[in-house]
Amino acid sequence: MGQGIIVINPYKIPKESVHQANRLKDELEQLGVSVNIVTDTFLRNFIAENKIQTELKGIDFVIYLDKDKYQSEILEGLGIRLFNSHKAVRVCDDKGTTYLALLNSGLNIPKTIFGALCYNKDMPIDTKWAKKIAESLGYPLIIKESFGSMGKGVYLANNLDELIEVMEKVKLKPHLFQEHVGEPGVDVRVIVIGGKAVCAMERRNDTDFRSNVAQGGYGKKITLDGEFKKSAEKCALVLGLDYCGVDLLYGKDNKPYVCEVNSNAFISGIEKVTGFNVAKAYAEHIISCLNK
Numbered sequence: 001m002g003q004g005i006i007v008i009n010p011y012k013i014p015k016e017s018v019h020q021a022n023r024l025k026d027e028l029e030q031l032g033v034s035v036n037i038v039t040d041t042f043l044r045n046f047i048a049e050n051k052i053q054t055e056l057k058g059i060d061f062v063i064y065l066d067k068d069k070y071q072s073e074i075l076e077g078l079g080i081r082l083f084n085s086h087k088a089v090r091v092c093d094d095k096g097t098t099y100l101a102l103l104n105s106g107l108n109i110p111k112t113i114f115g116a117l118c119y120n121k122d123m124p125i126d127t128k129w130a131k132k133i134a135e136s137l138g139y140p141l142i143i144k145e146s147f148g149s150m151g152k153g154v155y156l157a158n159n160l161d162e163l164i165e166v167m168e169k170v171k172l173k174p175h176l177f178q179e180h181v182g183e184p185g186v187d188v189r190v191i192v193i194g195g196k197a198v199c200a201m202e203r204r205n206d207t208d209f210r211s212n213v214a215q216g217g218y219g220k221k222i223t224l225d226g227e228f229k230k231s232a233e234k235c236a237l238v239l240g241l242d243y244c245g246v247d248l249l250y251g252k253d254n255k256p257y258v259c260e261v262n263s264n265a266f267i268s269g270i271e272k273v274t275g276f277n278v279a280k281a282y283a284e285h286i287i288s289c290l291n292k
Helices: 015-031 069-077 086-093 095-101 127-137 160-169 226-239 268-274 278-290
Strands: 003-008 034-039 044-048 050-053 061-064 082-083 112-114 141-145 154-157 175-179 187-192 196-204 218-221 244-248 256-262
Touching: 003 112, 015 034, 015 196, 015 244, 015 268, 044 069, 050 069, 061 069, 061 196, 061 278, 069 082, 069 086, 082 278, 086 095, 095 175, 095 226, 095 256, 112 127, 127 141, 127 160, 127 226, 141 160, 154 160, 187 226, 187 278, 196 226, 196 268, 196 278, 218 268, 226 244, 226 256, 268 278
Parallel strands: 003 034, 003 061, 061 082
Antiparallel strands: 044 050, 112 175, 141 154, 141 175, 187 196, 187 244, 196 218, 244 256
């Protein structure tokens, strides 16, 4: 089977990420696969003499739990199989890029307006532009920084003053605006592995419009109906993901709308809520791919 590594970020990371790496390592080793957990500083890859240089030897696969797009591209350039692929991680890391990649796929996506990026912190917000956004999307509306996870960098605006306040906060960062879909603080998290939806939970937050557990949300196990299952699996297919967490909103007539797609969705919460062994299912998928 060969040797594998699980790559995590070298700096302070959420305990859920460390837990995820340990769970995957345990399940793979129980299935007879040797794997080590490393930070991307261990990789020691660089460019010299107009080509990739590496001290990495004897590695057959990588479970990539970091978001460093440079290292992931280098690893694939070395011929190493990544779970998930460089392209999939890169596309999912940027919310705007995710929505663009899902266009024309038959999926329901909230009406979205991409923010104008400002390069001068002293420039005032264009009030006419803010009003036009509000006219197009209505209140309340959602503002999202393009990069971020666990509900961070996601804001709600109920009126023009709140909208301008958030626009001032995010103007130097890539961001977007979206219509508010469904009930505040409610969504469905679906884990998809190898193209199949394996478990799901409905997340609710009674004190915040964001359903994320990191923001105080809680989950309950649910059985997916046809449209939600198909939408989650379609997201994974279109984006080329071996593993992901798809967040779906209840839209009009309870139709699923894509909120976000997470290439490194945490497993601790959904394993506890659903009782499904996500780490084992992912480990089995990895082994199946490597044996082809």
